[in-house]
Amino acid sequence: MDFAHSARAADYIQRVGDFIRAEIEPVEPEYHRTLHAQQNPYVVLPIIEELKAKARAQGLWNLFLPDEVHGAGLTNAEYAPLAELMGRSFIAPEIFNCNAPDTGNMEVLHLYGSEAQKKQWLEPLLRGEIRSVFCMTEPEVASSDATNMAATAIVKDDQVVLNGHKWFSSGIGHPNAKVAIFMGLTDPDAPKYQRHSMVLVPLDTPGVEVKRMLPVFGRHDEPFGHGEVTFTDVRLPVDAVIAGPGRGFEIAQGRLGPGRIHHCMRLIGLAEKALELACRRATSRVAFGKPLINLGGNRERIAHARIAINQARLLVMHTAWLLDTKGLMGARSEVSQIKVAVPNMALDVIDMAIQLHGAAGVTDDFPLAAAYSGARALRLADGPDEVHLNLVARRELAGYEQ
Known part of the structure; x- marks a missing residue:
């Protein structure tokens, strides 16, 4: 595969990254404080709708959908780095109308829905109204x-x-x-x-x-x-x-392939955020007369985290390319491989970052505790590790077992 970004993908990467840095990251800490101060936190704060309107006005909307009429028309390999950027923020996916489970549900309706179902449900979902x-x-x-x-x-x-x-x-x-x-x-x-x-x-x-x-x-x-x-x-x-009775499993398989790419790339973005926080903490804090980075093998931990993130990203990008070129049946093993590898990698990186933050790492003063919770849950969501490992082993052993 060619690891270079297409011109179209590179443009979106630049624009999405700029939007996250300029519009989302500055307001996100206050957003979370305000939301959790609500008596009923199941509300949409005005800043969310304001940011959604800005993102849509800039054409940063429904980026996941490989349909140029309703989405950006990106392939899985082109969308994957955008999902990584969104994964650095807990609110960014919704801002770009690219949040789960809506992405998967919209894909289901786009691929399998009747015209009436699309009009009633898909169209308002695509507009971010519901x-x-x-x-x-x-x-x-x-x-x-x-x-x-x-x-x-x-x-x-x-x-x-x-x-x-x-x-x-x-x-x-x-x-x-x-x-x-x-x-x-x-x-x-x-x-x-x-x-x-x-x-x-x-x-x-x-x-x-x-x-x-x-x-x-x-x-x-x-x-x-x-x-x-x-x-x-x-x-x-x-x-x-x-699509008619009896087609549930067929639809589920069509939904889960791209969805697992999205989950995994968002987790890689989350791991990148955790590593960034770890590096800042380790180089700015002093203990026992030395910066934390010079204590207890922390340099090696940082290096191992970088290697692990890069390995995971390459595996996911290869899987995205396989989905684009060979379809789900040509990427079944790889889709399961990333679903095991990426959450476990992210957990290791986030845990290391928590350790470098000490007690502060398990509070809500930093996003690491929430990141760890989310990454751990994804070892169960869309199928637990054991189910995916069994599929990988079955594919690997095909032709060997009698």
């Missing part, structure tokens, strides 16, 4: 094996009826969340990967109830959050099913 939710994981079954799914989406005449219990439904706390994509079992007798369907569920539909918002290491990720949701005899017209 937010969306993805409901797949369930508390009563091992959701690392999605075929265990107990929630149902049963087609009856001209309706689809949903019942089930979901949790870690990301984004459901956002005040602008209006629709969820629900995945459920439709036909238990169909072939294994044709049993499930994805259904668009307006969140104000009778029978949908958010039971609670779930903490992750004590954090609630406001204003998006992760919720526990029940669906009780939720009745919708059958045209709420995306």
